[in-house]
Amino acid sequence: MTKLADLRKSYIKGSLSEEDVQKNPIDQFNIWFDQARHAELPEPNAMTVASVDENGKPSARVVLIKEVNHKGFVFFTNYESRKGKALTHNPQAALLFFWPELERQIRIEGSVEKLSDEESDEYFHSRPLDSRIGAWASPQSQVISGRSVLVAKAAEYALKFALNPPRPPHWGGFRVKPQALEFWQGRPSRLHDRIRYTQQAYGIWKIERLAP
Incomplete structure (x- = not known):
């Protein structure tokens, strides 16, 4: 049986330099994301969201990104879930996209804001x-006695709302407004490329190389 410590691979599929990246990290993200989509990766829009609750305890989970623009990264959730409560109490988050087939990852750190009701309504519908x-049916992150609870609740709300369920007041979107982004490209001999963008004044981004 192979030991965990012996599991390793050499990264040879690409490179990344300060001279070649876009001046704006969102433009660079869009280039990499489009390449991930064209490579037909399974769920390239899946990202890890890390948050910290009121007791200082971190937690992380995978969610699906639903919008990216120069305002930030948008995803939707139940505001009463563990992540919803943590992000409301401490509106800071870290995001991670990992595309092993391309030997790439993107790390994002920033502040968090709730979307407007209008924005959440538009996506919900x-x-x-x-x-x-x-x-409506899932009391996300709460303990339930069994799956039958969810099935019964789904049937109840399907009967109540028919084809037009409104958006629950406890459900909506968060936007992570990036303050730092790091683009990681695997390289041979563990000498990986790491390019970090840090937000400066007047919409300027500082671009630096980090040691692997």
């Missing part, structure tokens, strides 16, 4: 019906 019912 674009979701499939079963997902909209599910937002």
